Amino acid sequence: MRDAAIRIDGLHKAYRGSKGQPEKHALKGIDLTVPRGSVFGLLGPNGAGKSTLINILAGLVVKSSGNVSIWGFDQDKDPRQSRAAIGVMPQELNLDPFFTPRGALEVQAGLYGVPKSERRSDEILELVGLSDKAEAYARTLSGGMRRRLLLAKALVHHPKVLVLDEPTAGVDIELRQMLWTNVRKLNEQGMTIILTTHYLEEAQEMCDEIAIINHGEKIAQDSTANLLSRMDSRTMVIAPDSPVSNLPVTEGVEAALQDDGNLILRYRSTQTSAEQVLESVRQVGIRIRDVRTAEADLEDVFLALTSARADDLPTDDQTKPRRGMHRVKL
Ligand SMILES: Nc1ncnc2c1ncn2[C@@H]1O[C@H](COP(=O)(O)OP(=O)(O)O)[C@@H](O)[C@H]1O
Ligand SMILES: [Mg+2]
Structure with a gap:
């Protein structure tokens, strides 16, 4: 060798x-x-x-x-x-x-x-x-x-x-x-x-x-x-056309409303496709003005590895409320 x-x-x-x-x-x-x-x-x-x-x-x-x-x-x-x-x-x-x-x-x-x-x-x-x-x-x-x-x-x-x-x-x-x-x-x-x-x-x-x-x-x-790639968590940020009254309810998608009116959707790319996420948004009548996605970066990997045990990994970052976001129970 x-x-x-x-x-x-x-x-x-x-x-x-x-x-x-x-x-x-x-x-x-x-x-x-x-x-x-x-x-x-x-x-x-x-x-x-x-x-x-x-x-x-x-x-x-x-x-x-x-x-x-x-x-x-x-x-x-x-x-x-x-x-x-x-x-x-x-x-x-x-x-x-x-x-x-x-x-x-x-x-x-x-x-x-x-x-x-x-x-x-x-x-x-x-x-x-x-x-x-x-x-x-x-x-x-x-x-x-x-x-x-x-x-x-x-x-x-x-x-x-x-x-x-x-x-x-x-x-x-x-x-x-x-x-x-x-x-x-x-x-x-x-x-x-x-x-x-x-x-x-x-x-x-x-x-x-x-x-x-x-x-x-x-x-x-x-x-x-x-x-x-160990971190397959994804975040989609949607700017709605008009204020959101109903949050999407779809298995595997965690939805939350930000203070600025934007909709945050968290999902795992290995379980849910971006198309399914968008569909869940349309289903509750939300019209999308703008959309962007964020991939996991090392910050996520690092936080997950240092603050959570390995077996908590899949859910860890989804259960942590983020600044400026309302937690919504689905
Ligand atoms: N000369 C030293 N004597 C006693 N403790 C030390 C000494 N150098 C580093 N440490 C301690 O060892 C740990 C690791 O330090 P260090 O290797 O400098 O970490 P890092 O470079 O990752 O910041 C720290 O808790 C630090 O306080
Ligand atoms: Mg050092």
Whole structure:
């Protein structure tokens, strides 16, 4: 079998508690395989354990137990090779203020034993848009420029796997664009990308495959498409021609009237067709002025997976009243 980019088995991390606090179990037995060549999303709310996992991969945090191998190299048995295979852009802006971007890249290349002839500092600075700041001290760089430099540092040793920990949290649109353009370009060139985010849309847009972690446990891992199709709940919003007096009553369709007079219809696309939903509306004499539909996005998947047990999934999102909606019992 072809080796994975990353293989993690039974990964545990307990942080020692400070001043009489109990220890914190940040990772509780994570198994994770990241395929080579993918853009892989690690998704979870704040405190889920994403950075802990990333920092263990980066060798910045020492795991409590479990096995980690990077590009086929066991972290404990082959520490040098496994470290060489991965580049990490950390969440924290940890830069030495006295280095210039070019200086920082040269030091980093030295640490990784990249021979002078193979160094590409200028090319990397160009890639992240820092060419004109190559000789500026890090302490004079803006937050966005520091992030660019962190990305550049992660790339100096040509890693097989690039890991970005919440790269877009709090960054401006231009930087976000730069990041995604580079992520796509590097991935096309064969680099495996892992990114953590708590922005669901971002994972949905960028990633081929997604693992969701919460409270130190993996609660799902699947291709982005499969994860989305697990949620077959659909919402149709109908703007009626005149105020609605009778709500449609059809099995499998939950109807509710919004404050603005629009009719909301929830149904499961695997059980009811859009045509059946529309028919149920016409049956009670409602004339449709406008209609739009909404598909499940990762937000729904995530809420369902984190707040409900698996067996509650089919009904969970239908029983939750939404803001601005009157619940209507059918
Ligand atoms: N150095 C540390 N010492 C003690 N607890 C920590 C430390 N780092 C993280 N934690 C705790 O571990 C949990 C996971 O944190 P983290 O990995 O940063 O999550 P995420 O990146 O998903 O937001 C949190 O409860 C956090 O408070
Ligand atoms: Mg984090």
